[in-house]
Amino acid sequence: MTQITQAFAALSDPTRFAIVERLLTEGEKSAGDLQSTAEISAPAISRHLKVLRNAGVIHQRTAAQKRFYRVSPEAIQGISAWTMSHREFWESSMNRLHAALMKETTRK
Template sequence: MTPLLKSFSALADEIRMSIVEQLMDHGELPAGDLVRGSGITAPAISRHLKVLREAGLIQQRAQGTQRLYSARPEGLQLIATWTKSKREFWEPSLDRLEAALKEDDK
C-alpha cells in the first residue's frame, strides 16, 4: 500500500480523524488526554494511535513513563500535496457553482 493510501485509510476512521484533529489543534498530548471524554478505552486508543503512527501521520515520544503524541507535518503534507494537485479537477466545478450562486442572488 502506498503512503498516500495508508494515510487515507487511517483517516477514514472517525476516531482516528478526531485524534489527528486534536493533535493539530492542541499540539502534543499524552494518550490519557486523548482518551478522556471520548468514551473509548485506553487499549482501543492505543490501537488507533498505532495505525496513525504506521501511516506516518503522528509521532510518539517518551517522557519518563508518559507517551506523548503529536501530528507529523510531513505525513499530513502528503495529503495536502495530493489535494492541491487535483485542484484542476475541482476548480471548474467550483467556478460554475459560484456563478450559479451569483445568478440566484440577482
C-alpha cells in the same frame, strides 16, 4: 500501499480523524489526554494511535512512563499536496463544463 493511501485509510475512521484533529488544534498530547477525545478505553486508544503511527500520520515520543503524540508535518504536507493537485483537476474540469454549457445555452 503508498504513504498517502495509508494516511487516508487511517484517517477514514472517525475516532482516528478526531484524534488527529485534536492534535492539530491543541498540539502534542499524551495517550491519556487523547482518551477523552472519543471516551474510549486505554487499549482502544492505543490501537488507534498505533494505526496512525504506522501510517506515518503521527509521531510518538516517550518521557519516563508516558507516551506523547503529535501530528507528523510531512504527512499533513503530503495530504495537502495530494488534495491541491486533485483540486486543480476538478476546478479545470468544472470550468470546461461551465464554458461548454454556456456555449450551448447561447446557441439556442
